[in-house]
Amino acid sequence: MPLTGAQAGYGNDFVTGMRMAVKDVNDAGGIAGRPVELVTLDTQAEPQLGINAVNRLIGVEKMPMVLVAWSSVVKAVAPICNREKVLEINTGANSPEIATLGDYVYTAFPLAEVDITKLAQYVYQTLGKRRAAVLYINNDTGIDAAKLYRDTFTKAGGQVVAFEAYDPKATEFTGMLLKTRAANPDVVHLHGLTADTPQVIAQMRQLGLTQQITTYSAGYNPKLIEQCGPAAEGLIVTSLAPGVQENANVAPFLERWKKEVGRVPNGLPYVQYQYDMIPLAKALYDHVDKKGQPATGDTLRDALVEIRTFDLPMTGKMVIDGHRVNKPVYLLTVKKGAFVPLATLS
Amino acid sequence: MLDPIILAQILWTGIATSAPYVLLTAGFALTLKVTSLWNFAQAGLMAIAFYAMFFCLNVLAWPVFAAIGAAVVLTGAAALAVEVWGLQVLRQRRSGNLTFFIFTLILSEFVIYVITLLFGTEPQTLFKSILSPVAIIGNIAVSDWDKLAVATAAAGLAALWLFMTRTREGQFLVAVADNAKLAELYGISAQRAYRVVAVIAALFIVGAMYLVGSHGGIVPNTPMELVLTAVIATLLGGIGRVFAAAAAAVVLALIQSFSILLIASRWQNLLLYGFLFAAILLFPRGVRVPRLRLAGARR
């Protein structure tokens, strides 16, 4: 997990979520009567450090299973896990490539095709938009998602009138936005990161682009509303985890978080997944234990495939479909300065 | 896309967005001119300026002018410290270029690490909102930030020009830039000139970081990227030509902005480096624009 570096805000919260789950599991008796211990290592979301960390977890701590997030790290450590027969579970990255990284690489987090395709279809069918502009950050996340959105939207019958990538370090988007404005879209899908998304939205509104804006879960962040103010009204974001209204466990979890950490989590839906990784792991270990097998990468992987359907406290039902996972997509919109649920797509 | 209104909008926003870079380039180029040093330590100063303002505004809840004032004092003090206890020491030792480079680069890295320790790595903005009120003037969106940016850069450059041409202190700077040893013979203190330049650069840095920080998120590593743009503009402007470098900063920004009409936006940054290579290969002395020779004009 990136515990330092630019992504540390998320990484630290991910670990906190897991620790809370570990405490709950241990309070309820642990796994097969033994307490769970969480070993975390800082990857700074960098491939090389991720490799070192995983090597250490496998070689020194003798872990049969690792939980990893951040696409570049997931990809970088895949060869090691495949070689060492260690189960690698992705808990937060969404690059579609993850489904094809190898026999020992699985994901518990829905990859990009889940929320992006459903969003694009919703925009066409329910919102009735026909001309879409796709603006995306020129990195892994953005490129894959933008292509998916474009392909889905055109397949549904729509037209992608603008398809522009921007440099991750850019701060000024006038040219790109004016080009977009000239193409006359009726909806704009923005796929960036937490740092640039507010800037693009703000500049869009300032340049007079009034179209509906959609983005993905990186936009589901209270700080964005703070930074954009009225420019954020009407923004539609996706979330891959049920909210307070859809799942009864979320509200108490949020309260507990606020009490223990003193603020809201960075990326609540992501943190819900992190929490659920522990009960997921427990289910695997229990399964293996019941069969009297030792916990190795192979047995845990087989357990994952055999159990297939998990009922997890924070994110609900999870079905492992080969190296993918299919989940409902929750849409939210910004109304009067706060996120409110809009629709659920399954 | 060649609609005159669109072009005018790109032009205006491009100029406004280039304003902080103009200030940073001016400070960097002035330092290079007078001290003959590519002062990468300015990246560290940029970080100090921004986070000082950030801290005063958001943690101490000071009013804006107090925060800016505090940043000026802190950044100026840091700049002087680097000059007096770092650069001057190396000069006395007759250290090589390499040593100066390593010192300034690593010092910036050190400052950035300390700031990372203190403030973390989440993107921060000076104010809660990055939205600035927009007025439509002649079909072009002009925001308050735009106006402030252009005004600050113009005022800064004008003040610098007046300083360098109309005051004694400023002319001492030019003398030292030309030939430090000769200037000393005339009783001009090179050391004093270096310190004055350090303070001027610090002022420009604070101005620039205020603008950048109120427009978008900053992380501790952002100054390293900012200093790079200053380097390229300085190269294009020509070593020793401060105002040409400032102009180059504007031109670079405009070329990047207008390039959108011809190429995909993701190649915009690559253009910057393309220009760097062109500069190195074709214009090592800077791009020269033929100037009118007026009678009695000074160089």
Place this chain on the structure above:
Amino acid sequence: MEYLSTIGILIAIYVILAASYNLVIGYGGLATVAHPIFFAIGAYVSGLLAIHTSLPPPVTVLVGAACAMLASLLLAASALRVSGDYLLIASLGFQLGLLQLIKNLEFTGGPGGLGGIPATIVGPARTPAYLVIAALLAIATVFAIRALVRGPYGRAITAMRDEELAFTALGRNAMSMKLVIFAIGCGIAGVAGGLYAFYFQYVSPDQFEVLQSAAILTMVVLGGMGTAFGPVVGAVLLLAIPQAITFLQLPPSIMAPMQGIIFTVLVLVFLFLRPAGIMGHAGRRRRTAGLT
């Protein structure tokens, strides 16, 4: 054990990088900062060749190194025409510009990096085999460079670096010597890149940014610029210490910047108090290579 072996292989790779950088900057006196990009060129070229052709790994690594050499000649020939100072800025621009290009092209894997480099050695003997290969290459590099700078060519290099004017007056060609040194140093970095690509099977453009330049620079400065074994000391320190620190279980939010602070402070202290580095000879008046 895999963990320690991987660290060992990384150390070997960085010894190669630091030693070759030392050749360029310490012995050759060429101020450049772009060493990581030649590392990158070696890694990407051999990785791509491994994925798309069936050339044997040693060949792809050599081709990668050759590409790195070619690129370095291109850079040096253009920049040195102007001045030594220019090389510094030009190298920075070259590094970042080429990285931008890599991030924007599809066949290099773009910003996501180049994955799926085929495994060349399989089975339990893999890691030990790579460790041996890496160690041999590292030792060969260090001793080859040492031999180079101790012989007559080495004296010529020192002469060129310390008194270029006299050197040229005596009829020697400083420019061609600089180009040769630069090419050798960058070519060796390319070899390190190939080695990296094959062992880790994944290369990401983020690994070759300015931070990497600063890391290699730190290794060389701390170890002792212009000494034969300084780079080895530097590489070991800079890789082993952070890993050791992670075992101390300090809170992560202070660990990473703390490491950065420790190393930058060390460099600054050495720069002012002991420019010769750990392996260098103390005292400022020196006839051999190094920092002043």
